[in-house]
Amino acid sequence: MTQTTVSYTAKRTLSAVQTRKCLNVDNINQHVRDAKYAVRGELAVKAETYRQRLIDGDKSLPFDSVIFANIGNPQQLDQKPITFFRQVLSLVENPLLLENTEVLKKSFGYKQDVIDRAQALLANVQSVGAYSHSQGAPGIRDSVAKFIEKRDGFSANPQDLFLTGGASSGVSTILNVICSDPSTGVLVPIPQYPLYTASLTLLNARCVPYLLEEEKAWGTNVNAILKSIEDAKAAGTDVRAIVVINPGNPTGASLSADDIKKVLDVAAEESLVVIADEVYQTNVFKGEFVSFKKRLRQLQQEQPGKYDDVELVSLHSISKGMVGECGHRGGYFELAGFDPQVQEQIYKLVSIGLCPPVVAQCLLECMVNPPLEGDPSFELYQKEYTGISEGLHKRALSLFNAFQRMEGVELQEPQGAMYLFPTIHIPAKAIEAATAEGRPADEFYCLALLDATGVCVVPGSGFGQKENTFHFRTTFLAPGTDWVERIVKFHSEFMDKYR
């Protein structure tokens, strides 16, 4: 037996010959190794180190605070949670509080609708400490269906809803079902939120990129999509799905009803599953959000037959919008047009993970069914919601204005989501310096920015970008203008240094 063991060990430890450990970086699942996820990558880790050094009293850094503009995490920054949501959650967490509602009202300002909602949710889930149905508690799915019906003007079926632990886990579920072998391809916009490429890498499937048009406010170009499909097919790829992020991440672009129709046309023509990532649906500054589901149902009415077999997954989340409850990990996806047998398999897959967090399900219910005009909590809810919304828009514009002042920086006026994604024209000397370090030039720029200012943003290379262009993504969530000025000052010095 010893001999066999030795030969195994040898096979396993290409890079670590002195150890008898089973696992090393060369023999683990190489799809895990190959997956890239810049949002929480090297820059984020370094920013965290700086934050800890500042807490520990380190005075040697050239800044006195770290600004996490790398991730859409509103409550890490300035944003306060919406009172109605959290009051309800405090009661579902400790139902014993409901035994003295008068005190809740008198001393803590809880309104009757908060109490009613908590009681209704508890009746539905029994206890937030119990596993729910794997698709989410039935009563909560009913509420989500009503929300979709109200939003779209078309019916929604609670059986087609799957509550999730955030949109990310929903995307992972769906891609896991779609990707059947290494030739499976999924169309992904470039730039994109790197969850998509990372998930496809993990599943050993192919990312089929289609470029968004920066010059047209990061719009979706159908010809680019068709060309990508053609090229992919020529390379033997079985193109099965198209991801659309609307409003866009990292671009902030918001699609028109006509843009959406064009994507649905391609999907109908080419038998593609449409994965509509609509987590920023309430973060729209310009125009109006149109859901893929609504557009699909309209087209199905207008042209019977043509769109009947389109398969659509639309994703939503409690992490974004004016809710910003990332840490709770909640969301849902809705299926439309799926084969019932496939849907059964999706159910089985999610059942292996048992159920999404039940508190997050309750929060989702509050999000889709907030206090209405006339309800006791409406006034405060409305004030908080509008305050967050206006604050985001104001910050987006002030960041936009600052970027416009910067040499060699170009960007679109903010349309939605939580991000700006400016182009930076990086001087040739800086590109050389970056190459010498073995880094993309935008990563080099963002690392220099972090080292000099404590502001953490994500290089465009983390999302994908047209060759020879450079960008970075920053959220506009951080309060104040000091950090914006830090960027402006750094940029000017960077340009001077490498001019």
Place this chain on the structure above:
Amino acid sequence: MTQTTVSYTAKRTLSAVQTRKCLNVDNINQHVRDAKYAVRGELAVKAETYRQRLIDGDKSLPFDSVIFANIGNPQQLDQKPITFFRQVLSLVENPLLLENTEVLKKSFGYKQDVIDRAQALLANVQSVGAYSHSQGAPGIRDSVAKFIEKRDGFSANPQDLFLTGGASSGVSTILNVICSDPSTGVLVPIPQYPLYTASLTLLNARCVPYLLEEEKAWGTNVNAILKSIEDAKAAGTDVRAIVVINPGNPTGASLSADDIKKVLDVAAEESLVVIADEVYQTNVFKGEFVSFKKRLRQLQQEQPGKYDDVELVSLHSISKGMVGECGHRGGYFELAGFDPQVQEQIYKLVSIGLCPPVVAQCLLECMVNPPLEGDPSFELYQKEYTGISEGLHKRALSLFNAFQRMEGVELQEPQGAMYLFPTIHIPAKAIEAATAEGRPADEFYCLALLDATGVCVVPGSGFGQKENTFHFRTTFLAPGTDWVERIVKFHSEFMDKYR
């Protein structure tokens, strides 16, 4: 283009030629299709239907309640959450309550340690609505490390801890890293919790079964493990890890320090990663729980060198024990002996999912750091904890006694976990009837039980069992004795019918 589309459609729709849908059950990821997860399978779905029919006033069923004894979901049944935990969570959900602590104390019985704990947790996570570090909030990991140190008498490093959304997601993460290609094998006890086989099927890796010894109280037999390894190697399998569930699920068996040493010996000898599923570590009725981590550190002290390279993952959860907070989705795993580069890859993988639910992280902190003697909340905590523990033991024994009265049923005295797993000697005629229906005989039995009594248990075939033996798994969580009598009566009629 139409022609290309048609050929694609044809390729895709083997079983549904009339549709232009992209996905059907024959072309989706077949590993998803092949995965089996009986805990929430056909029987559970049928039980849910019965429950709904009863709610809707259906009087045609031969029972008036459905008993979900198929899943360890304490708060779905009788178990109340522990007050201290939920009081703390109500405050982290709504920190505005902390503005009037006098009222909390006077009207709601909150003690000072509840308030202090909530404040400490909030200082740590900032807001439960913010994403935390992907491994979990640093301060909470510190608490978990202290808990492990106290439990084992050996140090634990917070950097080696990964907080999770329940143990299931931890298992999935670890197996995803370990399984590098279709020849990777993982030793799994039979019977097992089907999460393991389901995850391995999803990852297209091999389950290498090793049989537990029913006649020795479901103990772990090293010779059986070695034989399985030998057979697997002969079949070209790269055996990389061994799963041990202690206390056992579904068996309830509790391993001795000596049993654990034997497993660690094999792991050291064969360079296997040990995956110790220890979620039932406080559910032990007989003897004392010994953790794999403690035993490993002892052996490393006693015999320097031999165990140095053993890689251990130990998993824990807030869903089981006396906590029973399944719906919150929380837990952790600890790594020991892992290559730092591999550990980095594990970090990257979890970072793609952003972070585990932050409320569940707070609850985990309360679980590992509960009120101590002298703390204001201690007395109530102690009373509740002991009450749950004694209740579980009492129910386990009363169920055990009932099963002993049943013809052709054999089982071990309950040792731990939340389950009994009796053998049932099914009459030949019943086996014939089952075969005619294309079902394993124990599934046939469990389905008949559900149809006749409303009691939902899981057939042994869902966990794996020695050939020609039949079992079922039932939790002992449901209150009362009525449902036990229903089983006894059904069993006697079943035996008469098929004798």
